[in-house]
Amino acid sequence: MLNKLKKPFTVLMSATMLAGVLAACGNNTEAGTTNSSSDSFYSAGFENGKYTEPVSITTVFPIGSNVKFKNGENIDNNVHTKWAKETLGIDIKYLWTVSEQNNAYQTKLRLMLTSGQEMPDIVAFRGEPTLISDLIESGQFTDAGELFDKYASETYKQAMAEDPSVWNPYIRDGKRMGIPILENAYNNDPVMYIREDWLKAVNLKAPTTLDELEKVMDAFVNQDPDKNGEKDTTALSVGFKVNLNTWMSDSGWIFGMFGAMPNQWNLGADGTLLYGSIQPEMKPALAKMQEWMAKGYIDKEAGLYDEVKATEAFTAGKSGIIVGPYWMTGWPIPDLLKNVKGADYKAYPLPAGPDGKIGRHGTSTSTGAVLINKDMKNKDAFFVYQNYLFDNWANPKEGGEFENGFAENYDFALDPNGKPYPATETDKVPGGWVDPIRYTLTFDGAIIPSLRLNTLAKLAGGAEPTTRFEKNMSLSLPKQLEAAKIVIDQKAATMPQMFTGVPTKTQLSKNDMLTKLEKEVLNKIIYGKVSVDEFDSFVEQYLASGGKKVTEEVNEWYATVK
Amino acid sequence: MYHKTKSYKVFSIFNYTLLAVLSLVCLIPLIHILAVSFSGKAPANANLVGLLPVQFTIDAYSQTLANENFLRSLWVSFVRTGLGTLISMIVVICAAYPLSKENSNFKRKKVYTWFFVFTMLFNGGLIPFYILIQKLNMMNTLWVLILPGAVSVWNMILLLNFFKNVPKELEEAAFIDGAGYLRTLVSVYLPVSMPAIATISLFAMVGHWNSWFDGLIFMTDHKNYPLATFLQTIIVQQDFSKVSVRPEDLESISQRTVKAAQIFIGMAPILFVYPFLQRFFVKGIVIGAVKE
Numbered sequence: 001m002l003n004k005l006k007k008p009f010t011v012l013m014s015a016t017m018l019a020g021v022l023a024a025c026g027n028n029t030e031a032g033t034t035n036s037s038s039d040s041f042y043s044a045g046f047e048n049g050k051y052t053e054p055v056s057i058t059t060v061f062p063i064g065s066n067v068k069f070k071n072g073e074n075i076d077n078n079v080h081t082k083w084a085k086e087t088l089g090i091d092i093k094y095l096w097t098v099s100e101q102n103n104a105y106q107t108k109l110r111l112m113l114t115s116g117q118e119m120p121d122i123v124a125f126r127g128e129p130t131l132i133s134d135l136i137e138s139g140q141f142t143d144a145g146e147l148f149d150k151y152a153s154e155t156y157k158q159a160m161a162e163d164p165s166v167w168n169p170y171i172r173d174g175k176r177m178g179i180p181i182l183e184n185a186y187n188n189d190p191v192m193y194i195r196e197d198w199l200k201a202v203n204l205k206a207p208t209t210l211d212e213l214e215k216v217m218d219a220f221v222n223q224d225p226d227k228n229g230e231k232d233t234t235a236l237s238v239g240f241k242v243n244l245n246t247w248m249s250d251s252g253w254i255f256g257m258f259g260a261m262p263n264q265w266n267l268g269a270d271g272t273l274l275y276g277s278i279q280p281e282m283k284p285a286l287a288k289m290q291e292w293m294a295k296g297y298i299d300k301e302a303g304l305y306d307e308v309k310a311t312e313a314f315t316a317g318k319s320g321i322i323v324g325p326y327w328m329t330g331w332p333i334p335d336l337l338k339n340v341k342g343a344d345y346k347a348y349p350l351p352a353g354p355d356g357k358i359g360r361h362g363t364s365t366s367t368g369a370v371l372i373n374k375d376m377k378n379k380d381a382f383f384v385y386q387n388y389l390f391d392n393w394a395n396p397k398e399g400g401e402f403e404n405g406f407a408e409n410y411d412f413a414l415d416p417n418g419k420p421y422p423a424t425e426t427d428k429v430p431g432g433w434v435d436p437i438r439y440t441l442t443f444d445g446a447i448i449p450s451l452r453l454n455t456l457a458k459l460a461g462g463a464e465p466t467t468r469f470e471k472n473m474s475l476s477l478p479k480q481l482e483a484a485k486i487v488i489d490q491k492a493a494t495m496p497q498m499f500t501g502v503p504t505k506t507q508l509s510k511n512d513m514l515t516k517l518e519k520e521v522l523n524k525i526i527y528g529k530v531s532v533d534e535f536d537s538f539v540e541q542y543l544a545s546g547g548k549k550v551t552e553e554v555n556e557w558y559a560t561v562k
Numbered sequence: 563m564y565h566k567t568k569s570y571k572v573f574s575i576f577n578y579t580l581l582a583v584l585s586l587v588c589l590i591p592l593i594h595i596l597a598v599s600f601s602g603k604a605p606a607n608a609n610l611v612g613l614l615p616v617q618f619t620i621d622a623y624s625q626t627l628a629n630e631n632f633l634r635s636l637w638v639s640f641v642r643t644g645l646g647t648l649i650s651m652i653v654v655i656c657a658a659y660p661l662s663k664e665n666s667n668f669k670r671k672k673v674y675t676w677f678f679v680f681t682m683l684f685n686g687g688l689i690p691f692y693i694l695i696q697k698l699n700m701m702n703t704l705w706v707l708i709l710p711g712a713v714s715v716w717n718m719i720l721l722l723n724f725f726k727n728v729p730k731e732l733e734e735a736a737f738i739d740g741a742g743y744l745r746t747l748v749s750v751y752l753p754v755s756m757p758a759i760a761t762i763s764l765f766a767m768v769g770h771w772n773s774w775f776d777g778l779i780f781m782t783d784h785k786n787y788p789l790a791t792f793l794q795t796i797i798v799q800q801d802f803s804k805v806s807v808r809p810e811d812l813e814s815i816s817q818r819t820v821k822a823a824q825i826f827i828g829m830a831p832i833l834f835v836y837p838f839l840q841r842f843f844v845k846g847i848v849i850g851a852v853k854e
Contacts, residue, residue, distance in 0.1 A: 063784055065796065072630075074785065096702075096782030099795035104778050111779070115693045309609075316608035338604035 043378045051089030055378040058120040061097045062105035068434045080439040121376040126368030133502040142374035145176025151383035156390040159448040166366040168561045178369030185449040188363040195320045196344040198225035217297040220320040235297040237322040239310025248324040249310035255285040256359020265499035289526045326483035347483035362496035365449045389446035406436040422475040456484030504553035510546035599822035606818045622823035635792035643770040646708040662725035702782040724758035760842030
């Protein structure tokens with residue numbers, strides 16, 4: 001049904017981008033907070049960090065599954081909108097809201113676009129770059145980079161400068177048309193979780209190499225690690241219904257051991273971008289997976305499991321190893337401890353391949369952008385809002401407004417002595433814990449990409465928390481700190497997705513078919529239905545059916561942003 | 563005494579077995595959902611629940627019934643189904659009755675019939691439809707869920723054919739007694755067409771109850787979602803590859819038990835409708851009304 005809406009426009013890629021536009025090289029206009037209203041820096045009267053007369057920002061909003069309200073509040077009227085009005089003099093108005101799932105937000109934005117409705121002042125969107133591209137093409141949005149250089153605060157600029165490539169997808173004719181929404185770096189980079197009690201039961205230590213890993217896996221399948229007298233365990237939980245290289249129950253690292261990384265564009269030795277799934281390094285890894293499938297190390301259904309379904313065997317205590325992000329320590333792995341008495345797990349670094357290679361997929365520092373309407377009356381208002389969050393929320397100050405969280409009795413509660421309860425004790429919040437930062441214009445308040453995981457890793461290393469942020473983070477589960485530390489320790493193994501542009505012309509026309517072909521052949525190989533040598537003819541076929549053209553187009557794009 | 567024969571017995575056994583298996587295939591998933599909704603979170607997430615609850619708890623139900631969004635959606639769905647079915651049935655009956663008449667009584671009947679059927683075969687597509695609704699200022703109203711689908715041509719044709727099979731003598735008798743067309747429709751046709759009307763009402767009801775896409779597209783405020791849309795938005799699996807997941811809000815994601823409870827509560831009302839409509843499905847009301 002939604003497919004009818006697919007890409008009604010051909011996306012025009014502009015090939016005349018300026019090379020190496022850096023976020024931070026604009027002239028550093030100090031967005032001070034002491035400007036008086038006579039100063040024309042702001043578009044409306046502005047005193048002490050606040051608009052004297054409320055200015056309004058209109059927007060649209062996807063209600064994610066993690067957006068919850070209390071006290072009868074809703075998205076139009078809640079602790080966050082009140083805060084914006086009282087603290088900053090900004091009145092946020094929502095033209096419409098929609099649930100986030102099933103691309104509903106995307107669908108509605110697209111309908112807005114095609115039916116020629118007037119666009120809101122700002123549109124924030126996370127997800128497929130095609131829609132943002134179409135919105136930019138509509139010509140209703142302004143050069144956001146210019147505004148960013150003028151109005152963004154120092155903290156905001158520094159956060160953006162951590163990875164200048166975040167602008168790449170939104171550059172048109174040298175103009176930065178969208179402001180990237182920043183995410184936590186390394187957030188989805190995987191670590192390996194192993195059943196600690198199983199390791200003890202089979203009397204082996206955690207694997208650091210492929211050979212050791214295979215010994216452990218063999219023991220997990222054949223030596224009855226759960227001691228129930230039945231051969232009912234698998235060694236490794238993976239789910240590759242969607243992709244081999246994926247966000248949970250990942251198998252990308254298996255390929256990483258051989259220097260390959262499927263389902264993404266990697267930087268080749270010759271400095272060009274290569275599509276991971278068709279590189280020769282894939283072959284030995286596919287052979288391994290085929291072998292593991294035959295030996296029962298991997299579940300026979302793995303090809304039908306999505307990322308969540310594949311975790312079930314692990315949380316049910318029927319599988320010994322799973323690979324995924326550090327936050328799996330918060331969900332879903334704790335279910336294991338509830339389901340299986342005496343179960344214990346631990347995070348370990350990813351093992352090294354035959355030549356000592358370790359490889360894992362990365363995490364994008366940005367997955368979306370904010371577009372600013374060219375007819376917006378007070379374009380600076382968005383920056384006043386975002387600067388405040390970057391200065392006060394992203395890395396809060398001691399005694400600052402957000403030191404414990406966004407708002408008392410929403411995302412934190414104070415005990416009788418005026419001390420905040422630890423973040424893990426959400427049940428202490430009267431009337432239930434909700435997370436108001438989720439109501440913010442860019443969905444997560446303000447994120448300094450490098451801060452979170454590095455802080456967790458630092459604390460795991462035994463550092464004393466000094467800043468407020470560190471103190472808040474130090475209340476995380478110990479297992480979470482450990483996992484985060486391993487993610488950071490293995491930083492060098494990250495193989496980032498190098499193509500962040502808009503889908504190219506041939507990708508739009510051929511991708512469905514190419515993806516289908518790739519899935520079919522790789523699954524057949526892993527399931528042992530065809531020999532690994534089938535891979536070579538698959539690569540030929542892939543290149544002939546459009547893969548070659550796509551590679552050229554992707555590299556044309558890469559040449560413009562290098 | 564054919565039912566005494568051996569082959570008939572064999573056939574009966576086979577028949578009942580097949581029907582029992584078929585109903586089990588339909589029932590087991592429901593029982594599983596019910597079991598999950600009464601289970602503890604951890605076993606449900608790890609798929610350890612079969613047909614019986616594990617770590618029995620009614621948390622999921624208390625949480626669902628305390629969720630105002632859910633209750634509001636339930637109410638929207640009730641109103642939509644009630645009003646929608648009523649309006650739809652009225653217009654469908656009013657259209658089917660004249661079109662079931664002979665050509666001699668109703669000139670250009672064919673033209674009108676094709677006028678309706680044409681809409682079954684061709685439509686403008688989603689975007690023109692969306693623009694139309696927008697221009698009519700029907701966005702975000704209850705009417706957008708009720709009016710666009712009110713004239714269900716398919717249901718109308720079903721009813722039209724049923725009306726055609728009603729013996730003409732009944733109508734003639736009514737005319738002789740001095741009834742007009744409207745009176746005949748209300749006092750003669752409707753009572754004898756109860757099975758068809760009940761069936762079609764049920765179609766309309768189930769259609770309204772299960773329809774989610776229109777709510778998703780035309781409701782600009784998720785408070786006005788009908789239940790089907792609401793359920794659809796919570797049940798679909800999320801993809802975290804695009805989002806910065808923070809461990810602290812993962813708790814809210816893994817709510818398989820709550821989902822199961824919501825599915826069940828959402829299903830129950832429409833399940834209860836069936837037995838009450840059952841009595842109207844009995845045919846043969848016209849037997850004996852006409853002496854051949």
